[in-house]
Each structure stands twice: as structure tokens, then as C-alpha cells.
Amino acid sequence: MKRLLSRLKSKPGAPPVLAIAIAVVLGVGALVLYWAVGARETPPAERKLLYYKNPMGTGHVADKPMKDEMGMDYVPVYADELTRSAAAEPGLVAIDPAMVQTIGVRTAKVSSGKITGEISASGVVALNETASTTVTSKVAGYIEKLHVTAVGQNVTSESPLFDLYSPDLDSLLQEYLGALRYQSSLPGDAATPLHRNATELAVATHMRLESLGLRKTQLKQMAAEGGVPRLVTFYSPQNGTVLKKNVQEGGFVPAGTELFVLADLSVLWVLADVYSQDYAALRVGSRARVDVQGMPEKTFEGRVDFIYPTVDPQTRVAKVRIVLANPKRLLRPDMFAQVKIQGPAQTQLMLPKSAVLRSGTRDWVILALGEGRFRPQAVKLGSESGEHYAVLSGVNEGETVVTSAQFLLDSESRLQEAMHKLSSDTAEKK
Numbered sequence: 400m401k402r403l404l405s406r407l408k409s410k411p412g413a414p415p416v417l418a419i420a421i422a423v424v425l426g427v428g429a430l431v432l433y434w435a436v437g438a439r440e441t442p443p444a445e446r447k448l449l450y451y452k453n454p455m456g457t458g459h460v461a462d463k464p465m466k467d468e469m470g471m472d473y474v475p476v477y478a479d480e481l482t483r484s485a486a487a488e489p490g491l492v493a494i495d496p497a498m499v500q501t502i503g504v505r506t507a508k509v510s511s512g513k514i515t516g517e518i519s520a521s522g523v524v525a526l527n528e529t530a531s532t533t534v535t536s537k538v539a540g541y542i543e544k545l546h547v548t549a550v551g552q553n554v555t556s557e558s559p560l561f562d563l564y565s566p567d568l569d570s571l572l573q574e575y576l577g578a579l580r581y582q583s584s585l586p587g588d589a590a591t592p593l594h595r596n597a598t599e600l601a602v603a604t605h606m607r608l609e610s611l612g613l614r615k616t617q618l619k620q621m622a623a624e625g626g627v628p629r630l631v632t633f634y635s636p637q638n639g640t641v642l643k644k645n646v647q648e649g650g651f652v653p654a655g656t657e658l659f660v661l662a663d664l665s666v667l668w669v670l671a672d673v674y675s676q677d678y679a680a681l682r683v684g685s686r687a688r689v690d691v692q693g694m695p696e697k698t699f700e701g702r703v704d705f706i707y708p709t710v711d712p713q714t715r716v717a718k719v720r721i722v723l724a725n726p727k728r729l730l731r732p733d734m735f736a737q738v739k740i741q742g743p744a745q746t747q748l749m750l751p752k753s754a755v756l757r758s759g760t761r762d763w764v765i766l767a768l769g770e771g772r773f774r775p776q777a778v779k780l781g782s783e784s785g786e787h788y789a790v791l792s793g794v795n796e797g798e799t800v801v802t803s804a805q806f807l808l809d810s811e812s813r814l815q816e817a818m819h820k821l822s823s824d825t826a827e828k829k
Contacts, residue, residue, distance in 0.1 A: 446477045452770055476770065492773040499771055505803040506767045507751050511796055513744045514782060514789040518680055520719065522671030524691065524734040527722075530663035532636050536652045537611045540565030543630050545648040547641055547659065554635040560659060561646070562630040568611065572627040575604040579622055639663040642732075662732075667725050669701065671738040672716040680742035680782065681706050687721045692735040699723050699730070703740060742782060748790040754800040755780065755788060764794065765801040773801065 451461045451473035465473050544562040547554065554560070582597035608618055612633050621627060643660035646652060669689055673681060683706060689699040700723075707718040721738065723730060755778070756763040766774045778793030794800065 448475055448477055452476050491768075494771045494773070496771045503803060504767070504801055506799045507754060507802045509790070509794050509796055509798045509800060510749055511746060512749050512787075514747045514749060514784045514787070517782070517784060518673060518677040518738075518740040518742055520671040520673045520677075520738045520740065522669045522689075522719075522721070522736045522738050524723075524730050524732055524736055525668045525670050526642075526662050526732050527666050527668055530637070530639070530666060532639070532661045533657055534560065534633075534636065534659040534661065536563070536654055536656045536658055538563075538565050538568045539652065539654045540568060541651050542646055542648055545646070547644065550641050550644050552641045553639070554641065554661065555638045556635055558635045559632050560635055562632050564630055568631060569627055569629075571604070571608060571611075572621065572631075575601070575608060575618070576621065576625065576627065578604050635661060637661060637663065664728055664730075664732075665725055667723050667730050667732065668704075669721040669723060669736050669738060671719045671721060671736070671740070672711075672714070673719050673740070675710075675715050675717075677742075678717060681717075681719065681740070682743060685743075686741045688739045688741075689721065689723060690737045691730060692737075694729065697729065745789070747781060748794065748796055749784075749787040750778070750780075750790050750794070750800065751802050752783070752786050752788060753802045766794070767799040767801055769799075 451464055453467055454471045454474050461473055464475075467473065540563040542561050543564050546559040546561060578597065578601040582594075582601050585593055585597055605618060609615065613631065614634065617631070639661040640663075641659055642662050644658075646656070646658045652658065669687075671687075681703070683703055685703045687701045687703060689701060691697070691699065701721045703719055704722040705720040707720070710717050719740070721740075750764065754764050756765070756775075762778050762780050763775050764778055766776050768774060776793055779791040781789030781791045783789070
């Protein structure tokens with residue numbers, strides 16, 4: 400090069416422009432040579448290979464090069480690619496598939512199906528009010544004899560309860576027999592008004608005695624015998640069990656005194672408290688399962704018989720009446736019960752309960768996007784049925800959700816977020 404420059408200088412007519420051009424060309428060549436040497440001296444950083452993925456996007460991965468069924472080569476996936484994709488989409492978590500397998504991530508598809516929601520409620524076993532009776536004394540008198548001596552005694556509609564001596568009742572019975580005698584003493588050719596008045600008097604007295612608790616058979620027997628017994632027996636008005644006994648033998652009872660409470664315990668009610676969020680799912684006739692405290696091995700089946708029309712202003716709960724058969728008398732009034740009422744069946748999207756993360760204010764699932772990528776997604780849940788929740792919004796049918804190891808994925812997500820933020824802060828400071 401020195402010789403070339405010296406020759407150019409030695410020529411007397413060499414134009415100076417040509418000398419300058421040659422110098423520029425030589426300088427550029429030297430610079431390109433320097434870059435080439437520098438590039439050979441500092442090779443690019445080696446990329447970290449994570450795995451090979453199926454080129455058709457089936458989600459299958461391998462730890463070494465291979466071909467799929469069509470003969471296509473699996474595509475390599477590098478760590479920086481996952482990092483870039485996670486940074487590009489907020490909330491995305493990218494994890495090495497080997498790590499996914501190590502921590503035991505399991506998934507399930509969001510599918511549609513029939514959801515039969517269950518309404519959980521607490522309740523109390525109560526008497527069947529349509530099969531309960533309070534026995535009162537409709538006339539003053541003395542209890543000469545008690546045929547029912549203790550609470551808990553079972554009675555039938557033919558069982559005597561007590562024998563009563565009552566001067567007032569005795570007078571009314573005498574009046575009744577007198578009306579019958581007068582009616583029978585009238586001759587056949589007597590005036591029609593006389594027959595009508597006698598009949599009306601006998602019928603009115605008969606009806607009054609029946610309203611006091613006497614039976615037609617008793618009145619018929621007294622009429623046949625033509626006399627009034629000193630003691631009148633009163634019978635049970637129904638089959639059932641004596642729940643209350645408020646009278647002692649030999650005692651005096653004024654008219655209107657409550658003597659006994661009888662109830663048929665073969666059919667009982669459960670009064671359950673249902674909260675406001677479950678009102679819409681209540682239906683008369685819905686099946687109900689009742690578990691009673693003290694009998695964990697026994698579940699009772701019943702049906703919703705009535706939904707009360709009012710709501711408690713303090714607790715905002717509505718009462719629901721469930722009818723239970725109790726043929727063996729295992730249930731008793733005032734027992735505490737837990738109730739599961741079957742709601743109407745509806746076709747909805749379903750999620751396994753194990754896929755849901757409940758934060759107290761919102762419900763979340765973690766979507767599995769394939770190739771080690773995951774993303775949290777907020778969802779709105781409906782009723783529950785068995786091991787599934789109905790999904791009202793947030794996911795679509797066919798999407799894949801994580802059903803196990805969600806907390807490990809959540810921890811990994813928070814770690815990646817913290818590392819990304821730390822890297823960003825360091826770059827800004829520089």
C-alpha cells in the first residue's frame with residue numbers, strides 16, 4: 400500500500416481526487432475486516448433448548464428431535480421464546496413442560512351437561528299441623544277417671560281418654576231424652592206444627608251434645624236405654640300419640656281447659672331456612688334429603704310441600720316445608736336437621752370443583768394453553784351439583800382448565816412477575 404501511495408505521489412499529473420478515493424476504499428476495507436475478526440472472536444450466546452413440539456400444534460412434546468406421523472420434524476422451542484410470549488401477554492405463565500410434569504399438573508375440559516343444583520339449608524323437625532289435635536273440655540266438670548295416664552301413650556280414634564261427671568252435661572242429656580219422649584208421645588194425627596217443633600227440639604239438642612264431644616253411638620245408646628249415665632266417657636278424636644297431658648284424675652276442669660295434645664307422628668314436617676340466593680331454584684314437589692343430628696347413618700327422603708310466602712325481616716330467609724314419612728317413629732319434633740333440596744335440572748357449562756380457586760371476592764380458574772403456558776381467568780359460578788359447579792361466564796366450552804397444582808402454578812406466576820419487574824427496574828436505572 401505504501402508503494403501504491405508513493406507511485407501516485409511520484410506521478411506528476413496524478414489528480415488529487417483519485418488519491419482521496421483510493422484512501423477511502425482502503426479505509427472501508429480495513430473496517431470490514433475488523434468487524435469480521437471481532438465477530439469471530441465473540442460468538443453469539445447459546446440459546447437454551449427446552450423441548451421439541453409437534454409442528455401440527457397437537458400439544459405433544461419430546462426431549463429429542465423426532466418426526467410426527469406425517470414425517471414432519473418436531474420444532475425446537477427455546478427458553479427465550481417462552482419468556483417473550485409471557486411478557487407479551489399479561490398474566491401468562493410459561494413453564495418448562497418438564498417442570499409441569501414434575502409438579503403434577505392435571506387438566507380437564509370445560510364441558511356442558513345437566514346441572515341439578517342442590518340447595519343447602521338447615522331446619523328443624525316439626526309436628527304435622529294437619530294431624531295434630533288439642534283436646535279441651537267443652538263443659539265444666541270433674542275428671543272421675545283417666546284412661547290416658549302418661550305422655551307418650553299411643554291412642555286410636557276408638558280409645559277412651561277420660562270419664563267426666565258434669566251437672567251441666569247431665570241437664571242437657573236429660574233435656575235431650577225429654578225431647579225424644581215428647582216426640583214419640585205425639586199421636587200420628589197430631590197437628591203438623593207440633594210434630595215439626597218436637598223434631599226440631601230433638602235435633603237441636605242432639606247437635607249441641609255432639610259439639611260437646613259426645614258421639615252418635617253414645618247418644619243412640621242413651622236413647623235406647625232411656626236414661627242418663629252418671630259418668631260420660633270422652634274418646635280420642637284421632638290416631639296418634641299423647642304429647643301433652645294437663646289434667647289429673649279427680650280434678651275439676653272449667654270449660655275451655657286444655658286437657659291433651661295429640662299428634663300423629665307417622666308423618667312429620669321439616670321447616671328449613673333457605674337463603675335469598677336460592678329462592679329462584681325452589682319448587683314445590685322438589686325432592687329433599689334430610690340428615691338428622693344424632694343419626695348420621697340414616698338419610699330421610701321427602702318432598703317440598705309448601706314454600707312460605709313471607710321472608711324473615713331479620714335473617715332474610717324463607718321457610719320451606721318438607722314432608723317426611725316416619726313410620727318407625729325414628730324422628731321426633733324439634734330435632735335439628737340438615738337439608739339438601741334438589742333444584743331443577745338445567746344444561747349449563749360445568750367445571751370440576753377442584754379447578755376453582757376462591758379468593759373471597761372472586762373465583763378463578765387457570766387455563767392450560769398448551770406448551771407449558773397457563774393463564775388465570777376470573778369466572779362467575781352458578782349452582783353446584785355433586786363435584787361440579789355451573790359456570791355462568793368466564794370460560795368457553797372446550798377450553799382446558801387445571802384441576803391440580805394450581806397453587807404451585809400461582810406461585811410460579813408470582814415469581815415470574817417479580818423477576819420481570821425486577822429486570823425492568825434494573826434496565827430503567829441503567
